[in-house]
Amino acid sequence: METELSLSIILSATAVIVFLYLYFTSTFSYWEKRGVPFVKPLPVFGNFVDYIFLRTTSAESFAKIYKKLEEHQFGGFYRGSTPNLILRDPEIIKQIMVKDFNHFIDRNPSLFEKISPLACNLISLTGNRWRKLRVKLTPTFTSGKMRMMLPTIVGCSQDLVLFLRESADDNHILEIRNVVANFTTDVIGSCAFGLDINSMKNPDSEFRRMGNKVLQPTLLTVALRSLVLIFRPILKLVRHPLVSKDVNDFFLGMVKETLSYREKNKVVRNDFLQLLIQLKNKGKVDEDLVSSKDDSHLTNVDAVTSSNEGEDEPLEMTDTLLAAQCFVFFLAGFDTSSTTISCCLHELAVNPDIQERLRKEVDKVLIRHGGKITYEALQDLKYMDSVV
Template identity: 45%
Template sequence: MLEKIDGSLLLKVLILPGLALLAFYAYFNVIYSYWKKRGVKNPKPLPPFGNFTKSLFFSNIGLQITDFYKELDGEKYGGLYSFNRPALLLRDPELIKEVMVKDFGRFYGRGFPSNEDIEPLQGHLFSLSGSKWRNLRVKLTPTFTSGKMKMMFPTMVQTGKELQEYLKTPADKQEVLEVKDILARYSTDIIASCAFGIKCNCLKEPNSEFREWGRKIFQPSLKGRLLGIINFLVPSFMRAFKLHVFPEDVSKYFRSMVKDTVEYREANNIHRNDFMQLMIQLKNKTLGIEEDDPLIKMPTEESNGLKSNAPFEVTMDVIAAQAFVFFAAGFETSSTTMTFCLYELACNPDIQARVRKEIDSMLKKHDGQVTYEGVLEMEYLDKVVNETLRKYPPLPIVTRACEETTKLPGTDLVVDKGIQIMLPILGLQRDPKHFPDPDKFDPERFSEEEKNKRHPFSYIPFGEGPRLCIGMRFGLMQTKVGLISVLSNNEVQVSEKTPIPLVFDYKSFILSTEGGMWLKIVKRTDKVAG
């Protein structure tokens, strides 16, 4: 009897787990043969995480994909595995152009379907696909036309003056400041005003309600990081278990705040020149479309899932989702870009001096005022911002999804429907084939002569094609006004606390540094009187 019991236990303890491991190995062995069968080179995956074990625990996913980009040097593309899901990494700018523009109708999705039924804040322009996305993109076009930008510009300038005022005392004392938080507060003030018509005074009150919610969105946590990566790599898991990417209190706050704002304005007949007003007009169908977006001219065949007359209503939750992504993306990406730009200018004082000289010339020409036209005239500042975005794109990677099985032009590769396409922005923009000596900060890379020497799709910090970032002009203008505001009266210098070399924060999806950015702020002594 004892022998029988021992034999049964032995079966359970040794044989059954062994069979389970064998089945596990066989399953992933079949799954991970997908690219080999198609003759596509791929870094070795590790079950069950595929190629992204490092991203889950130790690395920023964009930085890891940049490493894959380097590992696949000499290839036009390479294969990857997100857990058990094959993904295609494109390296060739011409193929990237094909996916983003020429054959957009087959690659219009992101590859991680939005789940607005469970989490309404996911129903925003960045996440949506198909006819919902197209209808919303067309409806939101008026928000970021040059006419609307000019209406919002005075808010940027006023906030820039408040930033100048805030920096006066530290500059007089030549203090070392953590500039990322200061610039995030500047950006938050602009977004709160332009998006919601709210004056939140984050520069004066660093712990204001809006700033606290902004911190909470991007505050690193193990749970938030894991959920964000799982949503990126295996979105079906999030849907199956009804998991939320954003903390539920964040979702509740923004939905409630938007609802209260809209209802208050409608009840009191309040009209403001801001994003919220445009969304209210869309909800009430009282806003015309300004044809200032290449998407308007995009084919809309039903076969590619983008038929434009599919029913789509701008509801309160739709407004909340757009306001949320405008707020979250608007303050974080712009403040990050300004932070990296000031870092590079501190490390390259000759370039900084040239920027300050151009600022002085612009102010002199425009009677000491920062004007919309004056900012657009600043060619060297534009080069400096572009070079910052080349070295430090806020989003190191963007994705597309193959919506219809298709053969990539100029290759023998047939991409199956459902395959996620990874477009390595940071990898491309740090590739010495496109940008010689890529670690050097050189704004002259963006002279017309230099731009004509390289493939235009080797530089895509805002994406490209019909899914080009709709807020690009707003973000660039906000960034430039912020830089002008800092540098017109001050210079920035490295200090003993400045991180040299930079160490990127692996916990953040947006490219950012560990420990903040510490720079010395010094009042200018070379300023030319206007």
């Protein structure tokens, strides 16, 4: 009897293992059948076993896949058992991102939207909601709008220069990445949220702390994000938000409070939030007085708009939706900008000849533009572009 029971258990366990193996490998012939080169996956994990066990970042995992396909224009890989395509050829990438953009609009469908209101942003939305929001938001990033925000950025830069000058006078040793992070916090806080954060003097501000919570998540959040990359249905079961409740409440409350204050007191600022207020009240942003060749990213908006004609009612720009766009402005701009600037400063420090050449270019351009940092002056900094 015991022998029969043991045999039944072994057979059942074997059947379960075989079923799971077949289930998780059933798609592994997807790219081979289509004649597409691919990186050989592992059962369950696909090509992300190191990422799942937190041995590498997602960026490192994608870079590894990219390098393995270096002899091909494109290739396949697997997120768990889900086949994905990665592009390597610049012309194909340009074709998809520009000419045929209207046919390749969706990222992975977001599972966070119903859990976290801040996930209702342009990165996470798909389908018709994405189309409508994209059409509304694209005109907020014209060269004219960027030119409008430049004085705000210059003001934050002057605070940075003052801080560095005072620190140099006192012979302080600085952790430059923290300094640059405070600077980018001030820029994004002012341009996106319409707030004077002043992180240079108050590095422990609530805005800074909440931002750190987003960019330095808990181990549980990191683990869930790793799993969700491969096994997306897990999020439906766990229902763990993209950000913690206090972060969600802070950013939502801050934007809603700022919106209410501006509307009641007729306050107008040259920032991203003001453009969102225009979208909410008018349905569109004011057009630039002068068009620019720098606005080529607008060329495919007509295609997105025309494909949206005849569909259901317009997208309502609620306060929550506006807050989500401000949040993704922070999410996309903070760490990327501070890391780029920090690495650039390091390279300039260890390459004084390049630093000197760059300094001479900046001095010449400033003389040419009357000693003022203007949008046109920045366009003249060709060597600066190469350095960055």
